[in-house]
Amino acid sequence: MKANRQVRLKSRPTGIPQADNFEIAAVPVPEIADKQFLVRNEYLSVEPAMRGWVSAVANYSTPVGIGEVMRSFSVGKVVASRHPNYREGDAVMGMLGWQEYAISDGSTITRNVKESDLPLSLSLGVLGLNGLTAYFGLLDVGQPRPGDTVAVSTAAGAVGSAVGQIAKLMGCRTVSWPDRRLNQKQNMP
Numbered sequence: 001m002k003a004n005r006q007v008r009l010k011s012r013p014t015g016i017p018q019a020d021n022f023e024i025a026a027v028p029v030p031e032i033a034d035k036q037f038l039v040r041n042e043y044l045s046v047e048p049a050m051r052g053w054v055s056a057v058a059n060y061s062t063p064v065g066i067g068e069v070m071r072s073f074s075v076g077k078v079v080a081s082r083h084p085n086y087r088e089g090d091a092v093m094g095m096l097g098w099q100e101y102a103i104s105d106g107s108t109i110t111r112n113v114k115e116s117d118l119p120l121s122l123s124l125g126v127l128g129l130n131g132l133t134a135y136f137g138l139l140d141v142g143q144p145r146p147g148d149t150v151a152v153s154t155a156a157g158a159v160g161s162a163v164g165q166i167a168k169l170m171g172c173r174t175v176s177w178p179d180r181r182l183n184q185k186q187n188m189p
Contacts, residue, residue: 002029006069007098012056021054022070029101037081039092039102041074045124048157070098075113075123093123126162134162139170146171 003026010023032038052059053071064071074096078086085106086092091113096102113123125131137159144150150167152174154160164174 002101003027004029004099004101006100008067008069009054009064011066013051013054017051017054030103032080032082032103035083036103036105037078037083037086039074039076039096039104040079041076041096041100041102043075043121043124044098045073047072071095072098073110073124073128074098074102075120075128076102091120091123093128125158130158131162134159134166138163138166144170144172147173149173149175152176 006025006027007022008025009021011021013021030038050070050072053061053064055063057063061071072095073093075091075093076096078088078090078092079101081088081090083106092104092109093111093113094104094109096104096108102108110129111123111127113120113127115122115127118127122128138144138150142150144167150163150172152160152164152167153176160176164176167174
């Protein structure tokens, strides 16, 4: 019988999460029921938001419980299905956790990956929620025009770095905040 390796939250971290806050467990691969499918995860995300998810203090989402599989976006391929909309071989991305195999009824899936000529891992970055947030946040909300200056407050992060690149492609001047050059030009401290 195949084992499903899972990374579970073992204890609440104080400060930055460390390896000893987690444990690896091996459990049997779950059986799928009617209208469910089994995904073998190929890539798991590690994101700054996870620090809040393992905290005892609730934020925009319920904290991960002690002993639970670490919550995360993952991308993989369907290996068994009893769901009419998902077939074996389909690539999917969603909230599937830090585990090798995950069961879904489709409600945890954010994206059906159709591209076969791009690395599957891009679904957790520029072709995933980070890229969509950058694209629609900048173009639909910000609506920059060529020649505009776009200030990006978190250009080192996944969303901010994509915003900077999209803005450049749109013909905008980009600066990251804080940017000493911007501060000097505006005589800011």
